[in-house]
Amino acid sequence: MTDVPFIERAAPAGPIPAIAGIGLRTAHQEQIARERPAAGWLEVHSENYFADGGMQIERLLDVRCDYPVSLHGVGLSLGSTDPLDPEHVRRLKRLVARSEPAFISEHLSWGSVHDTHLNDLLPLPLTEEALAHMVAKVHRLQDELGRQILIENISSYLEFSHSQIAEWDFIAALGEEAGCGLLVDVNNVYVSACNHGFDARHYLSALPRHLVRELHLAGHSRNRHGDREILIDTHSAPVCEAVWDLYEFALECFGPLPTLIEWDAELPSLEVLLAEAGKANRRLEQVRAIAA
Amino acid sequence: MPSLRDTQAAFSAAIRSEDARSIAGLVVAGGIAPEERIQIYRNNHRIGALDVMQATYPVILRLGGSEWFCQSVLRYQQRHPSRSGDLQFFGEEYPSFLRADLAGTLHAYFHDVATLEWAYQLVLTAEECGPVDLGVLKAVDPDDYERLRFVPRPALRLVESPFPIFAIWHANQPSLNSPAERPGAEVCPAEIRLDAGASRVLLIRRRDHVELRELSRANSLLLRQFEAGAPLGAAAEAMASEDGDFDLPSCLRELLGLEAIAAILLDDGPVTVGTAGDHR
Numbered sequence: 264m265t266d267v268p269f270i271e272r273a274a275p276a277g278p279i280p281a282i283a284g285i286g287l288r289t290a291h292q293e294q295i296a297r298e299r300p301a302a303g304w305l306e307v308h309s310e311n312y313f314a315d316g317g318m319q320i321e322r323l324l325d326v327r328c329d330y331p332v333s334l335h336g337v338g339l340s341l342g343s344t345d346p347l348d349p350e351h352v353r354r355l356k357r358l359v360a361r362s363e364p365a366f367i368s369e370h371l372s373w374g375s376v377h378d379t380h381l382n383d384l385l386p387l388p389l390t391e392e393a394l395a396h397m398v399a400k401v402h403r404l405q406d407e408l409g410r411q412i413l414i415e416n417i418s419s420y421l422e423f424s425h426s427q428i429a430e431w432d433f434i435a436a437l438g439e440e441a442g443c444g445l446l447v448d449v450n451n452v453y454v455s456a457c458n459h460g461f462d463a464r465h466y467l468s469a470l471p472r473h474l475v476r477e478l479h480l481a482g483h484s485r486n487r488h489g490d491r492e493i494l495i496d497t498h499s500a501p502v503c504e505a506v507w508d509l510y511e512f513a514l515e516c517f518g519p520l521p522t523l524i525e526w527d528a529e530l531p532s533l534e535v536l537l538a539e540a541g542k543a544n545r546r547l548e549q550v551r552a553i554a555a
Numbered sequence: 556m557p558s559l560r561d562t563q564a565a566f567s568a569a570i571r572s573e574d575a576r577s578i579a580g581l582v583v584a585g586g587i588a589p590e591e592r593i594q595i596y597r598n599n600h601r602i603g604a605l606d607v608m609q610a611t612y613p614v615i616l617r618l619g620g621s622e623w624f625c626q627s628v629l630r631y632q633q634r635h636p637s638r639s640g641d642l643q644f645f646g647e648e649y650p651s652f653l654r655a656d657l658a659g660t661l662h663a664y665f666h667d668v669a670t671l672e673w674a675y676q677l678v679l680t681a682e683e684c685g686p687v688d689l690g691v692l693k694a695v696d697p698d699d700y701e702r703l704r705f706v707p708r709p710a711l712r713l714v715e716s717p718f719p720i721f722a723i724w725h726a727n728q729p730s731l732n733s734p735a736e737r738p739g740a741e742v743c744p745a746e747i748r749l750d751a752g753a754s755r756v757l758l759i760r761r762r763d764h765v766e767l768r769e770l771s772r773a774n775s776l777l778l779r780q781f782e783a784g785a786p787l788g789a790a791a792e793a794m795a796s797e798d799g800d801f802d803l804p805s806c807l808r809e810l811l812g813l814e815a816i817a818a819i820l821l822d823d824g825p826v827t828v829g830t831a832g833d834h835r
Contacts, residue, residue: 314680338640380637421592
């Protein structure tokens with residue numbers, strides 16, 4: 264497999280500033296490439312760009328000339344007791360070399376066991392064993408990549424009765440012990456808090472500020488189960504008011520941070536997506552104004 | 556306390572079956588039955604597979620209809636679970652699954668159509684290499700022509716079938732003028748007889764799309780010789796034994812005109828290289 268020739272980049276490969284970004288979805292690729300809209304930065308699902316060649320990767324490298332990029336993986340299954348997939352890591356490393364991302368992120372989750380992949384972000388039992396396991400795998404991945412990664416909290420729909428550690432303490436410990444950063448998905452905190460009955464603000468307050476490097480915002484759906492409700496992280500709707508409120512609290516906790524609008528399903532027009540990013544930018548500006 | 560691995564194995568078993576007993580006892584109910592909570596993940600698992608396969612095999616979806624396709628994919632998922640965190644590989648075994656599943660039925664041709672659709676995915680994502688600059692042939696001594704090896708582009712596949720799969724594929728493409736046509740809609744295409752004749756389909760990636768075209772028997776035979784690494788002289792001999800009327804210059808000219816060749820080698824070394832990449 265050959266290397267893609269180096270492409271001179273207009274956008275720096277350095278940190279993303281504390282502004283809003285959007286996901287680079289296939290449906291919007293051509294429009295973004297043509298119009299170069301005022302999006303702060305772009306995030307992609309890493310696995311969607313693992314191909315050896317073709318239009319998808321070409322378009323990413325084209326827009327990379329003008330936008331900082333973040334690679335957000337969903338398939339490495341870091342919480343799995345299976346070892347890291349060497350082919351998956353090799354493809355990720357190649358994509359990193361090609362795209363020079365500002366961030367590389369994955370999830371506090373697992374998705375495979377005994378070499379069978381479920382291709383989902385499944386919740387871990389939050390035990391000492393699981394923490395030690397995640398720390399070791401994050402270390403291993405960061406050694407392979409030669410750089411820090413960010414770990415994102417997921418939305419979950421069940422908890423394990425043998426969990427020993429609260430999720431906020433688990434992910435904080437992971438960050439401290441593995442030396443990774445945290446990508447805090449505010450919508451996921453809200454969804455999990457509603458589903459499991461904990462205080463979302465307590466969760467955010469418990470996270471060490473110095474570990475948090477990026478924020479995600481997204482929409483969710485509500486499913487009824489008898490007289491109860493479960494929120495599902497569908498990424499198919501605008502950010503709701505409760506999550507905007509929680510986002511403002513997150514900015515108080517962590518300061519202004521790069522913030523991604525995650526809208527992956529029932530995709531709106533690019534203009535609607537950019538308008539959502541605009542809402543995040545206004546809140547970021549307010550926080551900067553207060554701090555000034 | 557169950558180990559992490561045992562917990563994950565039990566959870567995986569529950570998601571991949573209808574039986575949540577392996578994990579239900581480890582799940583906090585919190586006002587909702589553990590089985591209902593596990594069903595959310597089971598649904599995600601199935602919907603994820605269906606989404607990927609609908610995108611990979613839209614013609615099979617149209618031919619079989621939504622209900623059949625859903626059942627087929629879920630059976631496929633059971634028999635061929637995903638082995639990668641990257642779902643682009645998930646549908647790789649579907650053509651052979653269909654061959655076994657539909658053998659001896661009226662729909663046995665689905666295997667060949669699915670083979671075409673998988674080849675489309677491979678061409679879409681293949682390494683870019685070539686096409687070769689034909690000007691370098693001017694530097695080759697005519698006495699050396701028979702030792703030349705023509706290396707096909709990686710972003711190219713040839714799919715051959717006794718069924719008219721090219722016509723079937725085209726008839727099942729969504730029409731830009733018919734927004735009412737959606738994958739899964741049971742649209743009746745123009746009638747295509749399955750005994751209409753064999754199909755040799757070349758899939759080749761262009762700048763912004765994958766082109767499908769039918770190749771003549773002679774061109775497809777020559778391309779197969781090149782894929783096998785045969786030098787031009789050996790390829791011509793093999794072709795002549797298959798078809799006494801084989802016109803090598805004409806076939807070669809057509810394949811070069813289609814920009815199907817990435818590189819031209821003289822024995823094991825390059826006469827020239829394509830615009831990037833490895834050569835066989």
